[in-house]
Amino acid sequence: MTTTIPIKSPQLLVRPIDEKHFYVVNCSFPNSLRILNRAQYRILAAIDNQTPVAALGDKLAIEADVLEQFLEILSQTEIIQFDDQFSKPQKPGRLQSLNFWVHTTNRCNLSCGYCYISTLNSTGGMVEATQKQLLHKLVQTVTQRKISHIKLRLAGGEPLSQFKAWQAFIPEAKRILSELGCSLEFSFITNLTILTDEILAFSKEYRIGYGVSLDGLDADHDATRKFRSGAGSFHMIDRNLRTLLQHHIPVSTNTVITNANLAGLPHLTRYLIDLDIPFRYSIVKGQAIDAELLETHLSESYALMKDAIQEGWSFSRRHQFCDLKPNELGFQTCASGFSGGAIYVDGTVNYCHVHFGDPTQLAHTIFDDTLDLVDMIEQGSHYEDMKSTDCQSCRYKAVCTSGCPVYRLNGKDPQCSLYHRFIPLIYDLQARERLKLLQDYTMI
C-alpha cells in the first residue's frame, strides 16, 4: 500500500461548510458526499495524484497505517482510487422496470368551469377498449421481458376528471400483474382541483401518488390556473394538498418557473417549506427567461432553504431542482427511449408526451400486437444519447445528464451555466444538512 499512489476522482467537488468543516463529493458516484474535518481536508488537499502513500504520510507527519485507513474510507465511494479506474453510471444490462406517461384525456376542468363533478367519467377520455388493450400490452411485456416493476403516470388534461374510468382498471391491473410477479404503481399528474372522499379513499387503498402542478402562491398561481369563470384555483389546491398530506398520501408539487412567476419564488418556497411537502422547481423550456432575475430569485429561495435546514427541515428529501440527480446520479435524464415513453389517449406510443399529435415523430400503437412495449421503445425515436462534447468532460455529467433530451440546445441543457452555479449550492445545502444531523447527535 505504501508505494501505491492515491488518485482523486476527476469529478470531485470539495468545498467549505463553515470554518471547521468541509465536504467532498464525487459527482460520478452515487451518495458519495462526506463531511471532512480540517485534518482530513488537509490530507485530501495534499493528494496530487503523484505522491505515494508513504511519502504523503511523511510530508503530513501522519502514521502510515492511520493514513492508509483514511484513504480506504475515501476509496469506498471513489473519492480516491488507487488506480485511475473510476466507475461511471451505466445503463443496466437488463431492463427490470418500466415507466409510462398515460394521457388519459385532453379535457381539463380548469377550462370547463366550476361544475367539475358533472365531468367525472365524461367522454373525451381513454375508452375501455383502449384501456383493455393497454392492460393486454402490459401483461404481454411483463411476461416476455420478466419486468418486475411498472409505473404508470396518469396525466392529461385532468386525469381526475376521468377517475371513474380508472377506478376499475387500477385494482384489476395491479392484481393481474402482481400474479405475474410485477408490481404496478400509479400516480396522478393533476391540477388537484378535484378531490372527493371517494378519490381520497381509493388513492389511500391503492397507494396512488400525486404530482401537482403549482405555478406559485395565491395570485401567482391564479394568474395562470383559472376556471372558465375567471376564479383562481389556488385556494382549492392549498386545501387539497393539506388533505393529501393529512392522509399520508404521497404528494409532491411541480413548479415551472417562467418570467411570469419568478418574482414570487421566495414566497412560494416559504409556503412549501412550511407545508413540508416535496417540491420540484423546473425552468421553462422553449421560452426565454430573464437569467439575471432567475438567479436572484432562486438564490433568495435557496437562502430560505438554508435557514430551514438549521430548523430541521429536510432539504434533500423535499427539494428537487429540474432534472438534476445529485445523489443517485444517472446515465440518462428520464426513462424515455430506454425504459419508458408516453401512451396517448387513443393508444399511440411516443418517445415523450410532448410528441403526441406531431406527425413528424415516430409513433407506434398499443394495438400493434407484433411488438411489445419494450420493442416499441427500442424501435421508437432516440434523443437520449445526443449529448455535446462539453457534456462528455463535464464534472456534473452524471448529475445533469445533459438535461431533457427533447429540449437540448446543441446537445446541452439550455440552463447549463445556471447548473454550474447551482449544483455546488445544492451540494452545499446537503452538506449542511448532514453536518446538522451529526451535530444533533453530538458526533462532531
Next chain:
Amino acid sequence: MTAIHSNDILFDDFSILKELVGQRQLNLSSPTTDCDCIGYTVPVSDDNHDTNQVAPTAGQAD
C-alpha cells in the same frame, strides 16, 4: 502524533450515521420520481383531435 489526531483523521461521518439512522436514510434518491416534463402539456387540443377515436386496429386486440 496524538491519539486525538488519529481519531480526527479517521472520523467517518457515513459510518457513524449509518449506525444511528440506517443506510436507507443516508442513500438519497430524488424527492419526486417525475421528470421535468411533468410541467409540459400535450400540444394537441380537443379541437384538432378526437379523443374518443379508437385506433382502426382495435378490433384485432380481443
